[in-house]
Amino acid sequence: MASHVIKSSLIEPDGRVLVDLIVPENQRDLKASEAEGMAKVRLTKIDLEWVHVISEGWASPLKGFMREDEYLQSLHFNSLRMKNDGSIVNMSLPIVLAIDDETKEKIGDANEVALVGPDLNTVAILRSIEMYKHNKEERIARTWGTTAPGLPYVEEAITPAGNWLIGGDLEVLSPIKYNDGLDNYRLSPKQLREEFDRRQADAVFAFQLRNPVHNGHALLMNDTRKRLLDLGYKNPILLLHPLGGYTKADDVPLDVRMEQHSKVLEDGVLDPETTIVSIFPSPMHYAGPTEVQWHAKARINAGANFYIVGRDPAGMGHPTEKRDLYDPDHGKKVLSMAPGLEKLNILPFRVAAYDTVAKEMAFFDPARAKDFLFISGTKMRTFARTGESPPNGFMCPGGWDVLVKYYASLQAEEAASAVVSA
Structure with a gap:
C-alpha cells in the first residue's frame, strides 16, 4: 500500500492561486526585444526588491504594482476585495511604483513600459498601465500614523520619489538575483511549499526577525514546536524567516545575520532537521501594527499556517521623541482581528x-x-x-x-x- 504523503498546503494562498509572474525561459528573449522599444522606468534598489516580492507571489493575489483602486483599498481598508467572489484578502501596505514628471511625460499615452534596474538591465514589463497622483502626505500618515520627520523608509523611498504612481500587470524577465552569496537562501513561496512537502510537515510555524537570534528566541521557537506536538501535530516545521530587503542603517546587515543564524543551527540551538532558514525579500517599513499584517499575510502565501508575533512587531522608537512609536501590544492584538487573516493561527510571543x-x-x-x-x-x-x-x-x-x-x-x-x- 502506498504511503500517505502529507501535503504542506495546509493553508491556501490568498486568491487560491499562488501568483508567479516570471516569464518562462523560452519566451524571455522575445519579451526582452519587445521591451527595447518601450518607454523606460528606472527602478531604485527598493523598487527592485518589490519587483522580487510581487514576482514570486508573496503578495498574491497582486499581479503587479497597484493601480489606483487597489492602492486606495490598501491604504484605507488594509485589504483588497476579490473581484471574482467578493472575498477579502489582507493587504496592509501599498505596493506601488513612483515616477517623476519627466518619466510620466515620456510615457505619454503608452499602454506598457519597460522597468529597468539600477544596473540599467531590463528587469520587467508593466502592461495595461495606469498613472495616478502620489499623495505622499496621505500615504505616510495612513501607513505610519505620523508624518514626523525621520521615518527611515519614508526618507529613503518616499520623500525622494516622484509625484506619480504607475500600476499595471507585471511580467518579470528572469528571477531576481542579488549575487551576494545568499541567493540560495532566497526560497520563493513555491519552493518553500515544496520543501515543506518534502519534509512531510503537518504544521508550519513562521518566525520573522531582523536581529540576531539569541537563546531567548530559540527558547520561544523550541517551545512553540513542543506546544504544537502537544496539540497532536506529528511534524511541525519552523520557518525561520529573517527579513532580507531594505533595513535602517543601524540594523545588523543581512550577511552578518545569516552567518549568525547558521551558527545557531550548527551549535544545535535549533534543530536543522525541523528548521528551514530562508530570506524574506521584502523591504522593511517599521510601520508597526500596519506592517505586521503584511508580514503575516506573506507567510500565508508561503504555506505557513501558524505565525509567531512578538512584542512591538515592526516597531521602532519614535523618530523625534523618547518613546516607542507604537503600543508594543497592538501588533498581536491587530493580527488577531485583521480582515483576511482569519485562516492564520496567531501565536503570541512569550x-x-x-x-x-x-x-x-x-x-x-x-x-x-x-x-x-x-x-x-x-x-x-x-x-x-x-x-x-x-x-x-x-x-x-x-x-x-x-x-x-x-x-x-x-x-x-x-x-x-x-x-x-x-
Missing part, C-alpha cells in the same frame, strides 16, 4: 529574559521579577561593540563571535575613516 538564578534564558516569571535581566537589542549591540561578553547562556558562542567580529570591523572602518578625514 517574553523571555535572562534568569540570573538558572543562568540561562527562560520565560519571564512575574513572581520573581527581580531574578530576570532584560537584554535589549541596544544593550546586546553595546556588549558586542565593547567586546564585553553577555551572560553565559544568552547566545550560543559561535553566534556571538560573528557579532563581535562584525562590530570590531565596523570600529576599524570608523577609525580609518576618522584618520582620512583628519
Whole structure:
C-alpha cells in the first residue's frame, strides 16, 4: 500500500492561486526585444526588491504594482476585495511604483513600459498601465500614523520619489538575483511549499526577525514546536524567516545575520532537521501594527499556517521623541482581528529574559521579577561593540563571535575613516 504523503498546503494562498509572474525561459528573449522599444522606468534598489516580492507571489493575489483602486483599498481598508467572489484578502501596505514628471511625460499615452534596474538591465514589463497622483502626505500618515520627520523608509523611498504612481500587470524577465552569496537562501513561496512537502510537515510555524537570534528566541521557537506536538501535530516545521530587503542603517546587515543564524543551527540551538532558514525579500517599513499584517499575510502565501508575533512587531522608537512609536501590544492584538487573516493561527510571543538564578534564558516569571535581566537589542549591540561578553547562556558562542567580529570591523572602518578625514 502506498504511503500517505502529507501535503504542506495546509493553508491556501490568498486568491487560491499562488501568483508567479516570471516569464518562462523560452519566451524571455522575445519579451526582452519587445521591451527595447518601450518607454523606460528606472527602478531604485527598493523598487527592485518589490519587483522580487510581487514576482514570486508573496503578495498574491497582486499581479503587479497597484493601480489606483487597489492602492486606495490598501491604504484605507488594509485589504483588497476579490473581484471574482467578493472575498477579502489582507493587504496592509501599498505596493506601488513612483515616477517623476519627466518619466510620466515620456510615457505619454503608452499602454506598457519597460522597468529597468539600477544596473540599467531590463528587469520587467508593466502592461495595461495606469498613472495616478502620489499623495505622499496621505500615504505616510495612513501607513505610519505620523508624518514626523525621520521615518527611515519614508526618507529613503518616499520623500525622494516622484509625484506619480504607475500600476499595471507585471511580467518579470528572469528571477531576481542579488549575487551576494545568499541567493540560495532566497526560497520563493513555491519552493518553500515544496520543501515543506518534502519534509512531510503537518504544521508550519513562521518566525520573522531582523536581529540576531539569541537563546531567548530559540527558547520561544523550541517551545512553540513542543506546544504544537502537544496539540497532536506529528511534524511541525519552523520557518525561520529573517527579513532580507531594505533595513535602517543601524540594523545588523543581512550577511552578518545569516552567518549568525547558521551558527545557531550548527551549535544545535535549533534543530536543522525541523528548521528551514530562508530570506524574506521584502523591504522593511517599521510601520508597526500596519506592517505586521503584511508580514503575516506573506507567510500565508508561503504555506505557513501558524505565525509567531512578538512584542512591538515592526516597531521602532519614535523618530523625534523618547518613546516607542507604537503600543508594543497592538501588533498581536491587530493580527488577531485583521480582515483576511482569519485562516492564520496567531501565536503570541512569550517574553523571555535572562534568569540570573538558572543562568540561562527562560520565560519571564512575574513572581520573581527581580531574578530576570532584560537584554535589549541596544544593550546586546553595546556588549558586542565593547567586546564585553553577555551572560553565559544568552547566545550560543559561535553566534556571538560573528557579532563581535562584525562590530570590531565596523570600529576599524570608523577609525580609518576618522584618520582620512583628519
